[in-house]
Amino acid sequence: MSMVSSRRGLPLVLSALLLAVLILSAQADVKRYQFDIVMSNMSRLCHAKSMVTVNGSYPGPTVYAREGDRVVVRVTNRVEHNVTIHWHGLKQRRNGWADGPAYVTQCPIQGGAGSYTYDFNVTGQRGRLWWHAHIAWLRATVHGAIVVLPERGVPYPFPKPDAEAEIILGEWWHADVDAVEKQGRMLGMAPNTSDAHTINGKPGPLFPCSEKHTYALQVQWGKTYILRVINAAVNDELFFSIAGHTMTVVEIDATYTKPLAASTIQLSPGQTTNVLVRADQRPGRYFMAAKPFNDVPVPADNKAATAILQYAGVPTSARYPADVPRAVDRHLLYTIGLNVDLCASCVNGSHLVASLNNITFMMPRVALLQAHYGGLRGVFAADFPDRPPARFNYTGVPLTAGLATSLVTRLSKLAYNSSVELVLQDTNLLSVESHPFHLHGYNFFVVGRGLGNFDPAKDPAKYNLVDPPERNTVGVPAGGWTAIRFRADNPGVWFLHCHLEVHTSWGLKMAFLVEDGNGPDQSALPPPKDLPKC
Structure with missing residues (x-):
């Protein structure tokens, strides 16, 4: 088998990050990857402009690991933009310090050769994930693949392919x-x-x-x-x-x-x-x-x-069961809204904002995870509402003027090991629209979806609690709802946000504060010594 891989290709490189990856495994030899940042002058599109990349390539390098491996990634930021890297879909057990969203779990890596080492284990996961910048819109060009191979000797639960791409x-x-x-x-x-x-x-x-x-x-x-x-x-x-x-x-x-x-x-x-x-x-x-x-x-x-x-097919197996929470400790309903607010500094005198339960999330100047474990007061409130403050016909006649929103930093506190059901409900404030939502630190089960308004009396009877899809990112249909379930067994602060960057920048985001448990492995790990400061 041969593959023509004319891939790593797009434009001029402003420069970027220095990424060095060291994969350590008790089951394999030490694997070392040296990813150097270079100044490139590639031209892959008409009128290409400068761009931030990793190792001078777009997409960036692929990180290979095996289930159970430890991955150590040293990132050096050589551009003027502040940068963080998020390892999208990796659960980061008790290790939010390596998760990467700026001002949620860490302060950014400063430009001009600032550095930070992401050190994490790949536990209980295998398959295809990806990494990307998690600040502003830099993930447009700063991203790459993560391939997690199964443990040695463990076959795929489907016919083994001859090759991959x-x-x-x-x-x-x-x-x-x-x-x-x-x-x-x-x-x-x-x-x-x-x-x-x-x-x-x-x-x-x-x-x-x-x-x-x-x-x-x-x-x-x-x-x-x-x-x-x-x-x-x-x-x-x-x-x-x-x-x-x-x-x-x-x-x-x-x-x-x-x-x-x-x-x-x-x-x-x-x-x-x-x-x-x-x-x-x-x-x-x-x-x-x-x-x-x-x-x-x-x-x-x-x-x-x-x-x-x-x-030139996988039925659910005993090895990978769908462990869906049957009993639910916390029922959450979050309405997704768009709104037009007055804006004195905007050219048109107004601007678009987005909200969950009428709250437009305000990013803090101090990372939420650091504030929580550092005992800093006044950075956030842990009282994000479980339900919208006002009930209305969410998907009915379009409302040209949305409900009043507040710009605040509020987190939802979850008890350790509690089972959570979250219904994400689209609304017709300005317009219905589909929204992909990503939850950091967890996989979840997509137990139900529908059009129109979620009916708590009837719709749960239609849930799939036997073999629902397990994801970390899910789409909420335009003018409809999606119900997910997960168990809050990973302590720390975990970001939930729309993965349309334009909506995230308008405030369509929030975070869960999952409390520590009482057991020896039920609390977050201590912060790394080189954790960036804001």
Whole structure:
């Protein structure tokens, strides 16, 4: 088997982070990766602008580990932007210090050669995840894959593929993404949509440019490939398909799932999906395509990215049970709202804001995790409401003026090991819209979804409590709701936010404060000595 991997490709590198990875395992030799930051002058798109990258590549380097490994990542920030790295989907047991969201679990790594070492174990997880910057919109170009292999001697619970390939879906602006975000904030409106979508850093031959840069995957007839697909786009939900081929979904967000045959898969920003593809068609060249999904009547980024596929099933098992909490200690209902608030500093005199339960989350100047364990008072309140303060027909006639929101830093406190059900309810404040939500520090079970208003008297009877999908990122349908369940057994402060960066920047986020337990392994680890200070 041979693979043509013309992947790591997009534009000029402003410079970036120095990433050194050391993987230590009791079951394997020490694996060392030296990821150096360089000044590059690549040109993969028309009119390319400077960009922040890791090791001079876009997407960044793939981190390989095996279930049970310890991973040590030293990050040195050589650009002017402050930076953090989030290891998306890794549960970080008792180790929020390595989670990475800026001002939630750590202060940022300062520009000008500031550094921080992320040190964590990969426990009880295997499959495909990813890492990305978690401050402003830098994850647009600062991201890469994480591949966690099963423990040695443990087979996949599906037919072993002959080979594998990474498919990272992204989006690209002809401008500095930080400037794009700031311009939108100044105008009080949604920022400009991206200029292109990419597959492994390349837009494909349909992009209007004199030079065609295309990712190509070479396969051999009759062999089966596992494609590890990540949606690393900043704001767009994407459809992915391969002309003439059927994909079999075998894993979502690094958890095995029952096999599902599909001609097209849809991924929200932050989600990962592994699919099996058998090269059984007439030898030739076939398009792979990523195209955005749009569910609101506003100008949308409608540019498809293409790549080339070129010829040269898992039931729930005893080993991976769906341990869904049956009894629930805390029932939470969070309404998702958009609003227009007055803004004296904005050009138009107003700006768009977003809220959960009418609270627009205000990011603190001190990291929440550090404030909690450092005993700092006045940084946050631990009284985030379990339910919206006002009940109304959430998905009825559009409300052109949203309910009043407050800009505060409030966390929801959860008792250790309590079982939680969270219903995320979209609303028609300004407009209904789908929202991908990501919970740090946990996987959760998606037990129910529906359109319209959630009915606590009727809808729980329809839940799947036997074999629901297990994820770390889930989409809330436009004008509908999604119910998730998890057990709060990982102490610390854990971020919950919409994975559309434009909505996160408007305040569509909050955090859970999970208390320590009483046992020896039920409290957060002490902070690292080199933890950045704000």
